[in-house]
Amino acid sequence: MLSADALARIDREIAKYPVDQKQSAVMSALAIAQDEKGWLATETMDFVAAYLGMPPIAVYEVATFYEMYNTEPTGRFKLTMCTNLPCALQGATEAAKHLQDTLGVHFGESTADGLFTLKEGECMGACGDAPVVLVNNKRMCSWMRPDKIDGLLAELRAALGSGARS
Amino acid sequence: MNAPAEFLDYGPEAIIMTGLNGRNWRLDDYVRRGGYDALKKILASKMSPAEVIAEIKKSGLRGRGGAGFPTGLKWSFMPQQFQGEKYLVCNSDEGEPGTFKDRDIMRYNPHILIEGMAIAAYAMGCKRAYNYVHGEIWDTYERCEHALDEAYKAGMLGDNILGSGWSFHLYNHHGYGAYICGEETALLESLEGKKGLPRFKPPFPASYGLYGKPTTINNTETFAAVPWIINNGGEAFLNLGRPNNGGTKIFSVSGDVARPGNYEVRLGTPFATLLEMAGGMRDGRTLKACIPGGSSMPVLPGEIMMATDMDYDSIAKAGSMLGSGAVIVMNDTRCMVRSLLRLSYFYFEESCGQCTPCREGTGWLWRVVDRIEHGQGRNEDLDLLVSVSDNIAGRTICALGDAAALPVKSFIKHFRSEFQHHIDHKQCLVPAYV
Numbered sequence: 247m248l249s250a251d252a253l254a255r256i257d258r259e260i261a262k263y264p265v266d267q268k269q270s271a272v273m274s275a276l277a278i279a280q281d282e283k284g285w286l287a288t289e290t291m292d293f294v295a296a297y298l299g300m301p302p303i304a305v306y307e308v309a310t311f312y313e314m315y316n317t318e319p320t321g322r323f324k325l326t327m328c329t330n331l332p333c334a335l336q337g338a339t340e341a342a343k344h345l346q347d348t349l350g351v352h353f354g355e356s357t358a359d360g361l362f363t364l365k366e367g368e369c370m371g372a373c374g375d376a377p378v379v380l381v382n383n384k385r386m387c388s389w390m391r392p393d394k395i396d397g398l399l400a401e402l403r404a405a406l407g408s409g410a411r412s
Numbered sequence: 413m414n415a416p417a418e419f420l421d422y423g424p425e426a427i428i429m430t431g432l433n434g435r436n437w438r439l440d441d442y443v444r445r446g447g448y449d450a451l452k453k454i455l456a457s458k459m460s461p462a463e464v465i466a467e468i469k470k471s472g473l474r475g476r477g478g479a480g481f482p483t484g485l486k487w488s489f490m491p492q493q494f495q496g497e498k499y500l501v502c503n504s505d506e507g508e509p510g511t512f513k514d515r516d517i518m519r520y521n522p523h524i525l526i527e528g529m530a531i532a533a534y535a536m537g538c539k540r541a542y543n544y545v546h547g548e549i550w551d552t553y554e555r556c557e558h559a560l561d562e563a564y565k566a567g568m569l570g571d572n573i574l575g576s577g578w579s580f581h582l583y584n585h586h587g588y589g590a591y592i593c594g595e596e597t598a599l600l601e602s603l604e605g606k607k608g609l610p611r612f613k614p615p616f617p618a619s620y621g622l623y624g625k626p627t628t629i630n631n632t633e634t635f636a637a638v639p640w641i642i643n644n645g646g647e648a649f650l651n652l653g654r655p656n657n658g659g660t661k662i663f664s665v666s667g668d669v670a671r672p673g674n675y676e677v678r679l680g681t682p683f684a685t686l687l688e689m690a691g692g693m694r695d696g697r698t699l700k701a702c703i704p705g706g707s708s709m710p711v712l713p714g715e716i717m718m719a720t721d722m723d724y725d726s727i728a729k730a731g732s733m734l735g736s737g738a739v740i741v742m743n744d745t746r747c748m749v750r751s752l753l754r755l756s757y758f759y760f761e762e763s764c765g766q767c768t769p770c771r772e773g774t775g776w777l778w779r780v781v782d783r784i785e786h787g788q789g790r791n792e793d794l795d796l797l798v799s800v801s802d803n804i805a806g807r808t809i810c811a812l813g814d815a816a817a818l819p820v821k822s823f824i825k826h827f828r829s830e831f832q833h834h835i836d837h838k839q840c841l842v843p844a845y846v
């Protein structure tokens with residue numbers, strides 16, 4: 247269900263916790279599974295549950311509680327932009343508008359070509375770098391004024407064109 | 413990932429963030445700056461745990477995560493005689509809007525956190541610890557993993573540390589997007605692999621914490637202050653600040669300033685000095701308002717801020733709280749209704765829903781502020797907001813309820829006429845808005 251590499255990474259996470267507390271690795275296991283699969287389908291979560299010896303429902307609860315898990319398929323690139331007040335004071339409102347206008351979709355929607363999903367985020371603890379955009383949960387892009395947003399979108403499209411994974 | 417050079421100038425008074433250029437985060441670099449001397453000193457001189465705690469008490473160090481609780485006192489709550497496992501946890505789930513200091517500590521000076529945690533673990537008899545890192549700062553989490561690797565390899569962590577016979581294991585754990593996990597008991601639930609729902613207190617973590625064992629939780633910056641205290645003495649730390657407000661504090665300055673960023677200054681530094689360090693108001697505009705301690709704290713008008721010093725007691729006297737040290741600066745073009753609307757939405761979004769006053773109240777606050785902002789406000793709405801806030805505060809399991817209520821009351825208290833204008837004229841008082 248998951249690759250040997252993913253399982254090895256999950257095992258490293260499990261080793262961080264007392265032997266009778268494997269469940270503590272569920273957040274990282276789900277993140278690793280999501281990185282590999284793109285999103286968390288029920289069978290993926292069931293697999294993680296079995297792997298950690300947890301009831302499936304306990305895994306679903308975690309996956310739905312935390313914002314960064316994709317419990318539905320998303321575009322190839324999920325772009326999350328913080329619009330909270332400190333960022334808004336530093337240009338995030340304009341940047342958010344530019345991002346949505348450029349892609350022709352609102353926060354919470356995906357582009358028709360399945361490339362981009364936009365999400366409105368809350369404080370990422372990076373307000374000094376505002377506006378900030380998080381690409382697929384892992385890559386934080388700082389000072390994302392409209393021209394830099396254009397650059398990022400072009401870069402992501404080009405990366406896909408050349409077959410590279412982000 | 414390194415920020416431009418000017419962002420690494422944390423100010424001349426820095427003791428945590430001193431000598432950093434964005435690249436010198438490795439163990440070797442840290443040791444060259446005198447790093448791990450404090451841990452070595454404790455282990456070599458066989459300083460007793462009680463002596464370490466006494467030094468921290470003397471320093472006047474107060475928690476940097478939000479509540480400002482005296483750290484030495486908190487450490488002394490851990491049952492010294494307890495025979496089983498005891499845990500230490502670092503709260504690096506920095507998500508309070510406006511706060512971005514712990515990220516800089518971890519990515520630019522991660523070993524100071526490791527050393528601080530090792531000393532704390534020694535003082536409280538903990539063998540295992542976790543550093544819970546905010547999910548959105550993935551590269552910082554990876555930096556912490558690298559730094560841990562280095563520390564284990566160098567014998568600063570693990571079994572028989574530096575040949576002392578003392579063992580201590582530290583691990584990083586990442587969150588995945590839930591503000592509420594910054595609340596310490598929600599964080600413990602999350603570490604246990606569950607939804608981050610705050611626990612009823614008592615019992616407090618010192619008696620029933622992670623996996624039901626005695627646990628102490630401190631903020632990243634709190635731990636980062638510890639090595640300096642051991643090296644220089646509690647009294648020297650206290651003297652950097654003011655009585656009851658010892659040491660330096662990293663302030664995350666955001667909003668309408670020329671140079672948003674982190675600045676580490678002695679507690680008691682005038683707000684005006686901090687504002688100047690951040691380059692002053694952007695575009696030479698006027699200061700209208702400031703939230704001095706993160707979005708959960710009361711907003712203060714500019715005039716009051718300009719007369720306030722940045723320490724726990726002075727800010728409390730001025731009517732707000734130092735909180736996490738997130739200083740959100742707003743200029744004269746900012747609409748207070750719109751600003752509050754965004755914050756109210758945040759608390760509504762992030763309420764975990766366990767307590768009725770918080771779950772229902774945060775939604776109610778948001779909807780009422782929303783209708784005022786959009787020209788549908790009613791005359792009784794301002795009193796309604798205050799009464800809903802009063803009915804949340806103090807009636808909930810965790811402090812998120814208060815965090816949602818405090819801003820509302822303070823925005824209305826200080827900027828009532830602006831809210832009234834929205835209600836009366838269905839439009840905004842200020843020309844441009846957020």
Ligand SMILES: Cc1cc2nc3c(=O)[nH]c(=O)nc-3n(C[C@H](O)[C@H](O)[C@H](O)COP(=O)(O)O)c2cc1C
Nearest residue numbers: 475476477503505506507594595596630631634811
């Ligand atoms: C809703 C909520 C969010 C919080 N977020 C954080 C946080 O991101 N970081 C933090 O250190 N403390 C946060 N706290 C405070 C913690 O519960 C706790 O008081 C703190 O981590 C203790 O560490 P200290 O004594 O070193 O400050 C939060 C509290 C609440 C109620």
Ligand code: SF4
Nearest residue numbers: 764766767770808810
């Ligand atoms: S106060 Fe709000 S966030 Fe805290 S436990 Fe209650 S419902 Fe959850």
Ligand code: FES
Nearest residue numbers: 328333369370373
């Ligand atoms: S408010 Fe946007 S990152 Fe903090």
